[in-house]
Each structure stands twice: as structure tokens, then as C-alpha cells.
Amino acid sequence: MALTFDIVRDGIPAINTAQAALAQAQQQVSTGRAWQSVAADPAAASRAVGEHTELSVIDAYKSTANAVASRQSAADSTLTDIIQQLTSAMASLTGAQGSTATQATRDAAADSLTGVRDAIASDVNTTYQGTYIFSGSQVTKAAYANTGGVWTYQGDNAPVSVSINTGTKVADTWDGQAILQGSDSTDLLTTLDTLATAVRSGDAAGMSAGMTALQSAFGRATQAQDRLGTDENSVANATSRLTTLSLATDTRRSQDEDANMAAAVSQMSQAQTSLQAALATVAHASQLTLFDFLR
Amino acid sequence: MPGLFDSLSMATTSLDAQSRGIDVTGQNLANVNTNGYSRRALLLAEAPPEGPGGTGGGVIVQGVQALRDSYVQAQLDTATQSGAYEGALTNQLSTLSSALGLPGSSLDASLSSFFNSFSQLSTDPTSIVYRTGVVAQGQALAQSFNTMAGNLTAAQQSSDATARGLVDQVNALTTQVATLNRQIGDGADANVESLIDQRQVDITKLSSLIGAVAVPSTDGTIGLTVGNGHAIVIGTSSFQIGVGSDAQGLATFTLQDVNVTSQLTGGQVGAMLHIRSTLVPAYQAQLDQLAYNVATQVNTLHQAGTTLTGSTNQAFFTAPTGVTGAAASLTVDPTLAGDPNLVAASTTGTPGDNQTALAIANLQATGFVGSNGATPSEAWSQLVYTVGQDTASATSAQANQQQIITQLTQLRDAVSKVSTDDEAAQLIKYQQAYLANARYFTVINDTLANLMTMVTTTS
Numbered sequence: 001m002a003l004t005f006d007i008v009r010d011g012i013p014a015i016n017t018a019q020a021a022l023a024q025a026q027q028q029v030s031t032g033r034a035w036q037s038v039a040a041d042p043a044a045a046s047r048a049v050g051e052h053t054e055l056s057v058i059d060a061y062k063s064t065a066n067a068v069a070s071r072q073s074a075a076d077s078t079l080t081d082i083i084q085q086l087t088s089a090m091a092s093l094t095g096a097q098g099s100t101a102t103q104a105t106r107d108a109a110a111d112s113l114t115g116v117r118d119a120i121a122s123d124v125n126t127t128y129q130g131t132y133i134f135s136g137s138q139v140t141k142a143a144y145a146n147t148g149g150v151w152t153y154q155g156d157n158a159p160v161s162v163s164i165n166t167g168t169k170v171a172d173t174w175d176g177q178a179i180l181q182g183s184d185s186t187d188l189l190t191t192l193d194t195l196a197t198a199v200r201s202g203d204a205a206g207m208s209a210g211m212t213a214l215q216s217a218f219g220r221a222t223q224a225q226d227r228l229g230t231d232e233n234s235v236a237n238a239t240s241r242l243t244t245l246s247l248a249t250d251t252r253r254s255q256d257e258d259a260n261m262a263a264a265v266s267q268m269s270q271a272q273t274s275l276q277a278a279l280a281t282v283a284h285a286s287q288l289t290l291f292d293f294l295r
Numbered sequence: 296m297p298g299l300f301d302s303l304s305m306a307t308t309s310l311d312a313q314s315r316g317i318d319v320t321g322q323n324l325a326n327v328n329t330n331g332y333s334r335r336a337l338l339l340a341e342a343p344p345e346g347p348g349g350t351g352g353g354v355i356v357q358g359v360q361a362l363r364d365s366y367v368q369a370q371l372d373t374a375t376q377s378g379a380y381e382g383a384l385t386n387q388l389s390t391l392s393s394a395l396g397l398p399g400s401s402l403d404a405s406l407s408s409f410f411n412s413f414s415q416l417s418t419d420p421t422s423i424v425y426r427t428g429v430v431a432q433g434q435a436l437a438q439s440f441n442t443m444a445g446n447l448t449a450a451q452q453s454s455d456a457t458a459r460g461l462v463d464q465v466n467a468l469t470t471q472v473a474t475l476n477r478q479i480g481d482g483a484d485a486n487v488e489s490l491i492d493q494r495q496v497d498i499t500k501l502s503s504l505i506g507a508v509a510v511p512s513t514d515g516t517i518g519l520t521v522g523n524g525h526a527i528v529i530g531t532s533s534f535q536i537g538v539g540s541d542a543q544g545l546a547t548f549t550l551q552d553v554n555v556t557s558q559l560t561g562g563q564v565g566a567m568l569h570i571r572s573t574l575v576p577a578y579q580a581q582l583d584q585l586a587y588n589v590a591t592q593v594n595t596l597h598q599a600g601t602t603l604t605g606s607t608n609q610a611f612f613t614a615p616t617g618v619t620g621a622a623a624s625l626t627v628d629p630t631l632a633g634d635p636n637l638v639a640a641s642t643t644g645t646p647g648d649n650q651t652a653l654a655i656a657n658l659q660a661t662g663f664v665g666s667n668g669a670t671p672s673e674a675w676s677q678l679v680y681t682v683g684q685d686t687a688s689a690t691s692a693q694a695n696q697q698q699i700i701t702q703l704t705q706l707r708d709a710v711s712k713v714s715t716d717d718e719a720a721q722l723i724k725y726q727q728a729y730l731a732n733a734r735y736f737t738v739i740n741d742t743l744a745n746l747m748t749m750v751t752t753t754s
Contacts, residue, residue: 039392042683049676052399056407060414067418139647160647290719
């Protein structure tokens with residue numbers, strides 16, 4: 001029984017196998033991917049689906065975090081202005097109180113308080129990208145409106161929150177009434193109107209009550225800014241965590257999907273050698289037969 | 296003791312025999328590349344002496360034999376049918392695997408983009424841009440499901456059409472085998488060995504096509520069976536496989552009015568039917584389950600929410616009628632598709648409320664698909680793994696089977712295949728023998744001539 005080398009039966013499959021190995025290695029080197037079809041490594045492909053989804057979710061959270069950070073920045077700036085306005089109002093009121101204050105002083109203080117009211121009304125009705133940020137979930141309505149000299153809160157007490165990470169939510173809009181009124185009987189804008197009248201008329205009791213209300217509002221505004229600061233830190237921390245998580249997930253994805261370039265280049269070289277050997281073997285085998293030696 | 300004339304006659308017979316040997320070698324060399332040709336060997340035997348003390352009558356040609364190993368051939372046929380099965384499975388599944396796309400750029404990406412669009416909407420539920428984005432991503436997701444379902448249906452139809460075509464070839468070959476059986480059985484055709492070679496080629500093709508099992512008979516014919524022993528060839532009769540269609544339009548196969556579709560499990564036809572009837576329906580069921588659960592879960596939350604126009608009970612997707620076919624028929628509700636304000640982001644009805652949008656976005660990380668409660672991404676990765684693993688298994692099995700086929704082919708070829716080296720040696724052998732016999736003839740002839748000269752001189 002003679003086992004012979006047959007060009008078609010043995011040579012061509014050997015060439016095909018070497019060519020396939022070379023093509024695979026070349027594909028890995030040229031694309032940077034370890035495989036081109038899920039059938040090449042089903043387990044890695046299955047894991048990669050999860051990793052891509054996780055990366056996508058992380059990107060979405062980061063995008064949300066960036067959006068809410070901008071909104072928080074706008075809110076923070078607004079609250080800073082409200083606090084400054086309240087500080088200015090208290091200073092004006094202090095100047096208008098006491099026996100040394102003249103009518104002119106009180107009128108000036110009253111005008112200043114009216115200006116503060118207007119500034120705070122403007123602040124609390126701040127919009128960001130077309131929506132009101134201090135109206136709770138009533139984002140299409142201004143927080144406070146003055147109808148016939150009466151200030152009315154048009155928002156609600158349900159600030160909107162967004163998810164910036166799994167299980168982590170931060171406020172995206174704020175309850176303007178909680179800042180300008182809280183548990184007081186009247187809101188800050190009405191208080192400022194009343195206070196301006198009291199100052200103008202030299203109503204000491206009214207001015208004293210107004211000062212208490214301003215101090216209370218100041219406390220609520222600073223408290224709101226503190227909470228906002230905490231949320232801003234949460235967003236910054238979450239963004240940092242998401243970046244770390246994204247890197248870790250991408251590393252896992254890379255391990256599953258990306259070619260090991262050093263190994264791929266080495267395999268390409270090996271496959272090239274194998275192909276050359278297979279081609280040479282077939283070429284050599286086709287040259288040698290016993291007929292070559294018959295004379 | 297034979298006389299000189301007998302010796303001359305013996306030399307002539309020997310020259311004829313060696314000449315036949317050269318002819319056989321020539322025939323082998325001529326068919327060195329003929330598919331299915333079995334190498335021929337000249338059978339020589341000693342012509343026995345006519346009486347006691349005789350030296351023998353030279354050589355006689357007993358015949359020309361085709362060299363075959365029926366055991367190895369039977370093993371090779373079995374391996375060929377397995378190899379053909381795995382090969383067909385690999386080819387079809389490889390196409391299907393490619394159609395699934397790569398992670399991060401296939402249905403998984405559409406699912407992520409869809410749920411993330413709700414996440415984006417939650418940051419500003421009144422934004423018409425984000426609302427339009429949600430509708431667009433919903434349409435893209437539905438389109439991805441439709442395309443994927445279409446790919447699976449195309450794979451099923453392609454397998455079905457291939458099986459039909461292969462059965463046509465099977466029917467043609469069985470007729471041919473029955474005809475060859477008759478010619479071989481008659482023994483009338485002098486070229487029986489060629490007919491046997493031809494028949495073996497056909498049988499190998501039938502093994503590859505449909506996993507036909509050869510059943511040799513004592514009369515020289517070979518019967519062929521498929522499935523649970525259903526005959527497609529008995530002696531000189533062949534039985535055609537009938538092709539019909541079931542309610543779904545898929546092919547059914549009958550043999551003598553018996554439905555043998557489920558019994559055709561071998562060869563390329565078996566592979567095509569396995570893909571068509573088992574694998575693709577299982578993949579379709581997984582995809583449909585995912586589409587159905589996504590559509591119904593999103594709809595449940597969406598219908599409980601309030602749109603920007605203040606309405607409720609607005610479906611996001613057209614409600615699927617059932618799990619079967621859910622992926623192929625998934626569409627965004629046409630009313631909603633025409634008015635992004637009908638996207639429900641709110642639970643309370645206030646414009647800025649984003650609870651419904653957040654709830655739908657959170658579905659991405661919620662296990663609600665299938666009986667094992669997988670997340671949408673997990674459900675898709677399970678399908679990817681299943682298809683990938685089926686393809687990889689078939690590829691591996693094919694490679695293993697190919698090794699076996701190669702080894703068995705080498706064994707068969709060692710017996711049956713023409714080797715140019717062997718034939719060169721045979722040629723030298725017969726040429727040398729011919730020259731020797733010719734020389735012997737010359738010696739006898741010279742001896743006779745000398746004898747005749749002596750007789751002439753003496754007389």
C-alpha cells in the first residue's frame with residue numbers, strides 16, 4: 001500500500017489552509033479586530049455585546065451629567081445673585097431703620113427694595129434652553145407672575161430629577177416657592193413689596209417683620225445653594241466615576257474584540273512562511289516523477 | 296518437454312501478455328485525472344505444464360482487475376455524508392452569522408440608542424428635538440428588528456430552496472444508479488469496471504447530497520436507502536422523492552406517498568432542512584421574544600404616561616398581536632410617528648415631568664425578556680452567542696470530518712488511485728519483460744533456423 005502525495009487532494013487543501021490563515025492574520029493586522037464574525041469567537045462576541053451596551057449607557061449618563069451640570073451652573077449663578085440681592089436689601093433696610101433715618105433715606109431704601117424685588121423676580125424666572133428652572137416640573141411656566149399687583153407661584157413643588165448613574169439622581173429643576181417662601185406666610189416678592197411700603201411710611205414694626213422675613217429668605221437661599229453645591233459635587237464625582245468605568249469597560253471590550261497586534265503580526269509572518277512552504281511543496285511534488293528518470 | 300515450435304508459441308503468448316500490461320499501464324496513465332477511476336491491474340497466471348515433467352506453458356492473461364477496497368469506500372461514503380452535512384451547515388450559518396453584524400453596530404446598538412434617546416429626553420421633556428430623536432430611534436430600532444427578521448426568513452427560504460434543488464439532483468442520480476445497476480447486473484457490457492466506477496461516483500454524490508446508505512446485493516447491484524431505511528434505489532428500480540409544500544410554503548418530501556421530510560437528516564439536504572426547520576425557527580423565536588417584550592414593556596409604560604398634548608394611553612409601538620412574527624412586524628405607532636409631541640415623557644402630566652421617560656430608559660437595565668428575565672442587551676447577546684456557537688461547532692465538526700475524509704481518501708487512493716510513479720515502474724517492468732520475451736523469441740527462432748539449416752545441409 002503506497003501513501004502518495006496528491007497535488008489536488010493534499011496540496012490544494014494545504015495551500016488553502018495556509019492562505020486562510022494568512023488572510024485571517026492580515027485582516028487582524030489591517031482592521032485591528034481579533035475577529036470579523038461572531039462565529040469566530042462566540043463567547044467574546046456575546047461579552048462584547050454587553051460591553052458595547054455598557055459603554056453606550058455610560059455615554060448616555062455622561063451626556064446627561066454634562067447637561068445637568070450646565071443647568072446647575074445656571075441655577076447656582078442665579079442663587080448667588082438672589083443672595084447678593086438679599087444682602088443688599090438687608091443693608092438698605094438697616095439704613096432705613098432707626099430714628100436717624102430721614103424720609104429721603106427711607107424713600108431711597110424703598111426704591112432699592114423695589115429694585116431688589118425686580119431683580120429677584122427676574123432671577124427666579126430664569127430660563128435655560130427655553131425652560132424655566134425654578135418652576136418645579138411646570139417648566140413651561142414662569143415661576144412667579146404678578147397679576148394685578150399680586151405675586152403668584154405658577155410652578156409646582158415637584159422638581160424634576162435626572163439619572164446621572166445607576167441609582168443616582170440629581171435635581172434638574174428646582175422648587176422656586178421653597179426658596180422664595182418656604183414655610184413663611186408670604187413669598188419673598190410680596191414681602192419686598194410690603195416692606196418697601198413699610199419703609200416708605202416709616203413703619204418700624206413692618207420693617208422689623210420685613211427684616212426677619214429677609215433673613216429667613218436669605219437662610220433658605222443659602223441652604224438651597226448648599227444643596228445645589230452638593231448636587232454639583234455629585235455630578236462631578238459621577239462624571240469622574242463614569243470616566244473610570246468607561247475606561248475599564250473599554251479595556252474589557254478591547255480584550256474581547258481587538259487584535260493583539262504583536263501576536264497578529266507574528267501569526268501573519270508564520271502564515272506567510274506556511275503558505276510559501278505549501279506552494280513550494282506542491283511545485284516540487286509536481287516536478288518529480290519516476291518518468292523524469294526514464295531514458 | 297515442449298518442442299521448439301511450442302516454445303515459439305509460448306514466447307508469442309508472453310509477448311502478448313506483456314503488451315497487454317503496457318496497454319493497461321497506458322489506460323491507467325490516460326485516466327490519472329479521471330474522477331472515480333479505479334486503477335486497473337493485469338492479472339497474469341502461469342500456464343501449467345501439459346504433463347508430468349513439463350516446464351510449463353508460459354503465461355496466460357486472466358483478466359484486468361479494477362483495484363478497490365469496498366470497506367474503505369463504505370467508510371469514506373459515511374464520512375463524506377457527514378462532511379457534506381457539516382460543510383453545508385457551516386456555509387449557511389456563516390452567512391447568517393455575518394448577517395447578525397458585529398457587537399456595537401447591530402441590533403444591540405439600535406436598542407441602546409433607543410433607550411438612551413429616552414434618557415436624553417428626560418433631561419428636557421419639552422424639547423421637540425429630543426422628542427423627534429426618540430421617534431427616529433424608535434423607527435431605527437423597529438427597522439433593525441425588521442431587517443434581522445428578514446435576514447432569518449431569507450436564510451430559511453434559501454435553505455428551503457437549496458434543499459428542493461438538491462432533491463432534484465438526487466432524483467436524477469438515483470435514476471442513473473438504477474440504470475447502471477441494470478447494465479452491471481446484465482454483464483453484457485464489456486466495460487463493467489468502468490460502470491462500477493461511474494456508479495461509485497454517483498453513490499458518493501448521493502451520500503454527500505442526502506446521506507444515502509449503500510446496501511450491496513449479491514447480484515452486483517447496489518441498493519440505496521435514506522431516512523429510516525426508505526429505499527431510493529432497489530436493484531434496477533429507482534424511487535423518486537416527491538416535492539410538495541406545507542402550509543408555510545416550505546418544502547415537504549415524500550417517498551412512495553410517505554412524508555419523509557423529518558427523516559432526511561443526512562448530507563447537504565439534511566443540513567438545509569435542519570437549518571430551515573430547527574435552527575432558524577429557534578433564532579426567530581428568540582428574536583421575536585425580544586421584539587415582543589421590548590414593544591409590550593415600552594407600550595405599557597408609555598401608555599401609562601402623558602404626552603405633551605396631555606393625552607394618555609398612547610402606544611409607542613404598534614401593539615404586536617403575539618410573540619410569533621413580532622420582530623418582522625414591529626413598527627412605531629403611525630400617529631405618534633407623525634407627531635413627536637405624542638411621546639409620553641411624563642407620568643403626572645406636567646410638561647417638565649420626566650418619570651415616564653426615565654422609566655422607559657431604565658428598561659435597558661431591567662430584566663424582562665423571556666422566561667429567564669434577561670435585559671434586552673443580554674437577550675440579544677444570547678442570540679448572538681447561540682448563532683455564533685452553532686456556526687463555530689459546525690465549522691469545527693467540518694474541519695474534523697475533513698481530516699477523516701482526507702485520511703480515508705488517502706487510504707482509498709493508496710489502493711485505487713493511479714500513481715504515475717507506480718505506472719512508470721509498471722511500464723519499465725512490462726517493457727523489460729517484453730524485451731526479454733522478444734529476446735527469447737529471437738533465440739528460439741535462431742535455434743530453429745540453425746536446425747533448419749542443419750536439416751537442409753544433411754539432406
